[in-house]
Structures are given as C-alpha cells and as structure tokens.
Amino acid sequence: RDGRHTLPFQELSDDEFEVFCFLLLRLEYPEDDIRYYGNTGDGGRDIVHRRTTPNGGVVRLIQCKRYEANVGIVVVRKDMAKVWVNVFDGTIPDRPDEVVFYAVTDLTNPAKDLIDSQDRWRQEAGAAIEDHLNKPVSEELARHAAEWWPNPTSEAALSLTERARKRTPLIEEFFGVRKVIDGNVGDVTNAVCERVL
Numbered sequence: 001r002d003g004r005h006t007l008p009f010q011e012l013s014d015d016e017f018e019v020f021c022f023l024l025l026r027l028e029y030p031e032d033d034i035r036y037y038g039n040t041g042d043g044g045r046d047i048v049h050r051r052t053t054p055n056g057g058v059v060r061l062i063q064c065k066r067y068e069a070n071v072g073i074v075v076v077r078k079d080m081a082k083v084w085v086n087v088f089d090g091t092i093p094d095r096p097d098e099v100v101f102y103a104v105t106d107l108t109n110p111a112k113d114l115i116d117s118q119d120r121w122r123q124e125a126g127a128a129i130e131d132h133l134n135k136p137v138s139e140e141l142a143r144h145a146a147e148w149w150p151n152p153t154s155e156a157a158l159s160l161t162e163r164a165r166k167r168t169p170l171i172e173e174f175f176g177v178r179k180v181i182d183g184n185v186g187d188v189t190n191a192v193c194e195r196v197l
Contacts, residue, residue, distance in 0.1 A: 007175055011175070015038060015039065017104065018046050021046070022034065022036040022047050023170055025047065025049055027167050028167075029049070029051065031052065032049060033050040034047065034048070044082035044092070045083070049062060060096060060098045060100055061092070061100070063100070065104065072110070072111055078131070080125075084148065085141065087148065097151070099115075099151070099152045102160060103156055106156035106158075107156070112154065115152035126142060
C-alpha cells in the first residue's frame with residue numbers, strides 16, 4: 001500500500017464505509033451531535049451532523065456512497081429525490097442546511113454538475129421525484145423541490161484520506177494489515193525446543 005494517494009475504501013463493505021465516515025466525524029468534532037442511521041430505514045440520511053457554530057447551529061445530512069467506480073448521476077439523482085421527499089413529508093424531521101455526499105472514489109462530472117446547480121436540479125426534480133414515488137408529484141412537493149436548496153456538496157476518496165491521515169488509529173482500525181506466520185505443529189515444536197535449549 002506504500003505510495004497510494006487514497007485509502008483502499010473498496011476493501012470495506014458499504015456499512016463499514018458508513019461507520020468509518022461516522023467515526024471520522026466523531027473524532028473531528030467531539031463536541032457536536034453526530035448520529036449514524038445506517039440500515040435503519042434511514043430515509044436518505046446515513047449520518048446527521050448537528051454542528052455548533054458562532055451563529056447558531058447547522059444541520060448537515062451526509063450520504064455515504066462507496067462504489068468500485070465513480071458514483072454516477074443516476075445514483076445521486078435518486079438520492080436527492082429521496083431526501084427532498086423525506087424532508088417535505090417530515091420523515092427527516094430536521095431540515096438540513098447542507099447535504100454532503102461522501103463519494104468513493106468520486107462523483108462523475110454529470111453528478112457534480114447536478115449537485116452544483118439548483119437550475120439543473122429544477123430541470124431534473126419533477127421526473128426524479130416521480131420515479132422515486134411511482135406517482136405524480138403534487139404541486140406543493142414540486143414547489144418544495146424547486147425552492148429548497150441545501151447547498152449540496154461532495155467529498156471524494158482523496159479528501160477523506162487526507163482527513164483520516166490525522167487520525168492514525170482510525171486508519172489502523174479499518175485498514176491495518178497484520179503479518180501472519182503460517183506453520184504446522186512440528187514447526188512450532190522445533191521453535192519452542194530451540195528457544196528452551
């Protein structure tokens with residue numbers, strides 16, 4: 001692994017990647033309220049980070065995406081539709097101020113374009129939400145989808161790696177490699193006898 005620029009996140013399961021991100025945030029922001037939802041019918045929120053700032057509080061909703069290749073627009077569009085619907089209907093009770101995608105290895109350029117542009121999302125929102133709900137979108141929900149914009153951003157494998165490098169025990173816990181010496185009973189017996197003699 002020497003010389004790698006990013007941690008081998010592909011070796012983790014989806015759940016392990018979410019837990020890694022949760023623990024990284026807990027180490028970085030020990031005073032903040034950070035909750036991990038995981039596979040609990042999360043409604044599109046893997047992690048919720050309530051940050052305390054000088055101007056009050058900020059609620060960050062974090063989606064963790066670990067794929068073998070870059071995360072595409074289809075996945076991001078689907079997750080955005082889920083979050084927008086669940087904020088609208090109250091499934092997610094705290095309206096996030098920010099939505100962040102932790103995307104490994106990264107987002108594709110079309111996916112980045114979608115989260116970078118509210119106008120682009122407005123063009124996609126109706127169809128994306130209709131696909132999510134499997135029914136027509138109400139006027140109120142369409143208005144919410146067009147107006148609410150929680151400044152979506154993303155962090156890729158390189159950024160997550162740089163943050164984790166300041167937390168060596170976390171890297172060891174998830175990516176540490178232990179050397180195992182394999183031997184049979186005779187090998188062990190001989191080694192013990194030599195040591196005793």
